[in-house]
Amino acid sequence: MALKTYRGNCHCAAFVFEATVPEITKAVLCNCSHCYKKGTVWAMIPDTENFTMVKGDLGKAKDYRFARKNFGSKFCPTCGTALLFIGRPQGSEKEHMGVNVGTPAMPLLSNMHGLVPDIWNMDTNTYDGASLGAPYETPVYTGPLPTKEVEDGKVYTGSCHCGNVRVCLRSKPLDHSFESPAYECNCSTCIRHGGTTIWPHKDQVVIQGSEHLSTYASGMLKAWEKAFCSQCGVFVVRRPLPIPDEVAVHIPAAAREWTVDAQHLLPLNLKLLDGVDISQLKITHIDGYDVIPPPYVNP
Ligand SMILES: [Zn+2]
Ligand SMILES: [Zn+2]
Ligand SMILES: [Zn+2]
Incomplete structure (x- = not known):
């Protein structure tokens, strides 16, 4: 062959x-x-x-x-x-x-x-x-509830795989009735970590064990750093990095929604959450490979 x-x-x-x-x-x-x-x-x-x-x-x-x-x-x-x-x-x-x-x-x-x-x-x-092996034991979240109220909201908890990082989210029910899309992207960073994100307000989310997060920022703007568990590598959230005003004024209108206007959001990887069937949600595919500049150059 x-x-x-x-x-x-x-x-x-x-x-x-x-x-x-x-x-x-x-x-x-x-x-x-x-x-x-x-x-x-x-x-x-x-x-x-x-x-x-x-x-x-x-x-x-x-x-x-x-x-x-x-x-x-x-x-x-x-x-x-x-x-x-x-x-x-x-x-x-x-x-x-x-x-x-x-x-x-x-x-x-x-x-x-x-x-x-x-x-x-x-x-x-x-x-x-x-x-194979013993069934996975789900780590238990023991932190406080998110401060932001959500009408008809439900509380979800979850974790990375090793359990060092645990999360709590208050959100509209994450099922077929959930109006906002969940995103999957094929840009050079997203394709390497395979997350499915929703974009809640940061006060809808509490992260327990955030000292175990490592962060990585890439791309032209470095607008969103990727935070992942340093022990097991599971992608947890993207966190907005401050964009200086002198840079912000040059961001094209089409990209503002995802950068300047989105600084209060905390995109969370749904795969951390227990009891959520992602297949019930509306998944939007973002063709980041083609549309997010500049193109990534493989070494
Ligand atoms: Zn496996
Ligand atoms: Zn972990
Ligand atoms: Zn690397």
């Missing part, structure tokens, strides 16, 4: 890797608690010997383990990009490895949107990771 070389990297380019493998045409969607919260879809690398680091020492990536702890989920501690998982399943002679399909700098799957996978129309196989 003809081999193909694939190259991928985290957003800040601390880690760049290559794998030479038979052509990958399908990704793997795992239904375990970790892959759900991280929003990662995997491209399987059949033989770890065919995988090399071009830049960065994989030993310096953060290695998160849970349940039986036989798999390490590696992510960049600087930008939070999920890189890959590696480990030996029980009873297996061979290590299994999968890379995050959101990282590729070269076409990885046959279904592409420019140079990135068409994440909303991807061929996937489902892997039943949820049935």
